[in-house]
Amino acid sequence: MNDRSIRASDAPAAIERALHDLNRRWSAHILSLWKGETPETPPYAIYDGYDALLSLETLAGLDGVGDPERRRCLRHALMDHYLQRLLLPHELEMRTWMRGAKAEVDGEKIGFHEVIPWCQADHSYEKRQILQKETGALCKFLKPFVLNHWELLLSAIRDDLGFDGYVDYCSRKHDMDYGRWYPVMRDFLHQTDALYFDRMARWCEDRFHRPMADLTRFDSINLLSLAEFDGGYPSTALEDTLEFFSRWGFRLEDLPGLHLDMRTDKQSAQALSVFVDIPDAIHILMRPQGGWIDLETLWHELGHGLSAVFTDSGLSAVIRNMSTNYSLSEAYAFLLQNAVMSRPFLTGYLEISPADADILHYYKSLRDLAAFRRYAARFLAEYEMFSGGNLADGDPYARTMQRYTGFYHQPESHLFDLVPEFYSLNYLLGWMGEASLEKTLRDRWGAAWVFRRASGDRLRKWWHQGNRYDIFQFLARNRLAPVHTKPLLERWREALQPK
Structure with missing residues (x-):
């Protein structure tokens, strides 16, 4: 037919x-x-x-x-x-x-x-x-x-x-019960207000020599890219890290379903993972810009791509290709992104000095807290907008975003910042799920778990399950700690303590 x-x-x-x-x-x-x-x-x-x-x-x-x-x-x-x-x-x-x-x-x-x-x-x-x-x-x-x-x-x-x-x-x-997560994200924002604003204000003064109140979302994009630390970025790190996966028992070039396109002459600057047919046709697309942001972007997309290409081909086509919840895929993406920026990887693989690794770890942690708060604020604004607000009115969005990020947001840009279907919550749930996965690997193989072959074996076991479960079901069925804000709160409080 x-x-x-x-x-x-x-x-x-x-x-x-x-x-x-x-x-x-x-x-x-x-x-x-x-x-x-x-x-x-x-x-x-x-x-x-x-x-x-x-x-x-x-x-x-x-x-x-x-x-x-x-x-x-x-x-x-x-x-x-x-x-x-x-x-x-x-x-x-x-x-x-x-x-x-x-x-x-x-x-x-x-x-x-x-x-x-x-x-x-x-x-x-x-x-x-x-x-x-x-x-x-x-x-x-x-x-x-x-x-x-x-x-x-x-x-x-x-x-x-x-x-x-x-x-x-x-x-x-x-x-997904979005109403359930609205107060959770609001409470997390309030819990981290002091931790965030005190340190972010100092970073803004150091970086721009201006008070945070004078800065806009465009300044925050510049700040959170970590571009000021690109002078210490290894010139060949992006390509070299692709060789790392042999330590986990596989090579990317031996995965016929995975296709990487990282040419600098491409039109779009947006990095994408395109799943044409899981696990047989997975495309990772990015246009390198230079610096640490490239390393994080590549490994984030590899988290999506590897979890797809190692999916059990015996699962039904519907389960493999028509999943409606991507929070588990985001957990894998954040796990690999954070692994490549961890102190053990920075010093043990990229050969960054311990002192430089400590500085980068501090500001990367502050950037992560800022990004999480931005996703949370955007989720609150979007939920309020679609729960009875005026879709044409950008003022509530702008107030919410400035309240929780500290940076001015244009009211007229709210529809251009909006992410369909509350995808910001997928990032938030994925990041909380990443904390559970990372703790499991760290508890089993230590802070340098990323270098252990057994970690790669465990990841492939998780990836093999594909999209059969959402993040909540996956963590429960694999007897892992459930989704919660507490592990991330503890992680960032520890990382951002005065030295």
Whole structure:
């Protein structure tokens, strides 16, 4: 049967194959865009012939699938494509306008997707001030396109798919009680206020010779990239670290399903892990910028990629490729990212002096606390926005972000900072899950666990389980400590004590 001839009455297996085909088509499209190539299939043609599949009748037919997890994954995979097709004309128009929108700073034109790497580079405070004014005007101009996109999405979620609203839709899709985590994240922010603001204010004074109150989100991007420490970054470290995995019993070049693209001539600065078909076609994409941020980015993406490529191929295609919860994958990503920046790795593998490693560890820990607080603040702002706030009003977002990060955020940029489906909580849960995984490895093999072959064996055992479980189920089934903020709070309090 041709996948494009799927009817609402067809068997779930046929619907599954068709959905997986659409997933692959979109993955190929993303890969082409990242590389700056012309996609083989233009986006407006991806859904040609799939009218019968992407219907509410087909969706209703999936209610008869017996296994509840398979039913949920299939239903939401179909909903994803239903909504994507509905919004595609508006998304293409919005993308076109955004591609043409460029800020100008002293004659240099900066595209929307280049703002973060531009800020990470060593530009002056005055230039970042100009960039903020420029992007503020661009956000005001583009806001109607983005707002229209969101309003159409929310209308379809309510009127076509029958959900009470966006929070209800995301909760059912990801099997997540967002209301439960709202007070947890708020309490963590309050618990770490003194620890964070005292040290961050001093860092801002030392780095920029300005009070924190004068700084914006663009200054924080520069600060948190750790670029001021790039002078001590080993020139060949990024490539050399790929050889490290032989200590864990495998080599990346021997993994046929894993594909790394790290060329510096690529169009997009955004690092991505694209799962075309788990475990057989995993793509890690990044454009190196230079410095410590590259090392962290590469190993973070390797955490995603390795956990996918070592997934048990015997798991069902739905479980492998249509998972709706990525907090466990984020736990692996943070685990590898933090391992490569740990004192044992810095001194024992990269041959950084112990004194320099201590300094880097302190500021990396402060940066991590700042990043966690930013994710938490953004989650609070987004939850409030979609729980009854005015989507067009950026003032509540700006107040929340400045309250908890200490840096000014533009009200007009709130829709451009918004991450769909409360993904900030995936980062938060993944980071808390990482603390449980790291403690298990450290308790078993010591602070230098990263150098032990047995650690690699244990990781492959965990990775083999794939997306069968979410982060809560995984930790429980593997008899690991549950998700909690306490281990991270203790980690950062210890690391940020005055020396």
